[in-house]
Amino acid sequence: MKLVSTVQELQSEIQHLAQGRTVGFVPTMGALHQGHISLVKQAVSENPVVVVSIFVNPTQFNDPADLERYPRTLENDMKLLEPTGCSIVFAPNAKEVYPEPDKRKFNFGKLEEVMEGKHRPGHFNGVAQVVSRLFDMVKPTKSYFGLKDFQQLAIVKNMVKQLQLPVEIVPCAIIREESGLAMSSRNELLTEEQRKNAAVISETLFKAKELKGQKSVQEITDWVTETINKNPFLDVEYFEIVDDEQLQPVKNWDEKSTKVGCVAVFCGKIRLIDNIVF
CATH class of the missing domain: 3.40.50.620 (HUPs)
Structure with a gap:
């Protein structure tokens, strides 16, 4: 090398x-x-x-x-x-x-x-x-x-x-830490406590995928944002469910495209992103 x-x-x-x-x-x-x-x-x-x-x-x-x-x-x-x-x-x-x-x-x-x-x-x-x-x-x-x-x-x-x-x-593929947090160079800037709480991001996304059959696109969008924001360490900048090609917001699950939930969250001053394929 x-x-x-x-x-x-x-x-x-x-x-x-x-x-x-x-x-x-x-x-x-x-x-x-x-x-x-x-x-x-x-x-x-x-x-x-x-x-x-x-x-x-x-x-x-x-x-x-x-x-x-x-x-x-x-x-x-x-x-x-x-x-x-x-x-x-x-x-x-x-x-x-x-x-x-x-x-x-x-x-x-x-x-x-x-x-x-x-x-x-x-x-x-x-x-x-x-x-x-x-x-x-x-x-x-x-x-x-x-x-x-x-x-x-x-x-x-x-x-x-x-x-x-x-x-x-x-x-x-996304590689994750043991907690589920998506690996990122920015994770190194988190304190131990912030890092622990940042795992809520992926936990919420995984749960959202399970809830897909029970809630509408809008309900899942609101639920993810509210759930992450309940954690005092985290502040959602955006969460959107989009199609996988043009990345335009989808209105319902019946649309013919692969749907991806994309999120950006501030943990203190550190901005973290993650996504999940529905």
């Missing part, structure tokens, strides 16, 4: 290792946990060469304080990656990724007008900027994304289609 920090080193290393074979790519912002590691392991099982990028992308943070708070743990990340069989770790600085400011504006239509897009203006444009740049640098055959960031996955798929990029996007 080799650590590189420039595009030149990265491409030279990929060329040396790949020699026409497939390249798997896992883009991350670091502060790695077992959720990330599961993506890397899947990539390693499917490709002879695997690149993991570690880059906290400034253009996808609409809140400067959130960018400042985001954990940066390169040394620990390297230790976690060592046993996975990953080939290259690419940890560039901002100047390397953005030699010039990226002024591109993507249009994702309705996809970016709901949930995360609605509450974090500009976030997905930043995601598309950085992922498309990284794809251009790595030129992967397949790239792996966790289903926890459900809307982000839809945005990346849409961007690949728009730009006609020759990369296959591979969705990977």
Whole structure:
């Protein structure tokens, strides 16, 4: 496993290792946990060469304080990656990724007008900027994304289609802590007490799935919001039940689409997201 920090080193290393074979790519912002590691392991099982990028992308943070708070743990990340069989770790600085400011504006239509897009203006444009740049640098055959960031996955798929990029996007299952809390780099910022209470988010989602046959879409939506908000540590920003393609709110269970319940919750100042497929 080799650590590189420039595009030149990265491409030279990929060329040396790949020699026409497939390249798997896992883009991350670091502060790695077992959720990330599961993506890397899947990539390693499917490709002879695997690149993991570690880059906290400034253009996808609409809140400067959130960018400042985001954990940066390169040394620990390297230790976690060592046993996975990953080939290259690419940890560039901002100047390397953005030699010039990226002024591109993507249009994702309705996809970016709901949930995360609605509450974090500009976030997905930043995601598309950085992922498309990284794809251009790595030129992967397949790239792996966790289903926890459900809307982000839809945005990346849409961007690949728009730009006609020759990369296959591979969705990977949500990995959870023992308590059920979806693994996230932000969990590291929670106190022990907050972390314990944050498990109420997934508990509520699992229960909502069981209640599907007994309650309407609106009743489940209200019930999830009220149940999570009853916990004094938690404050729901949104909970929506949407279709899995355009991510538009569904009105009833009979609509012909896979339905996903997506939630964003503040635990103190830390914002956590999760989802459940109904």
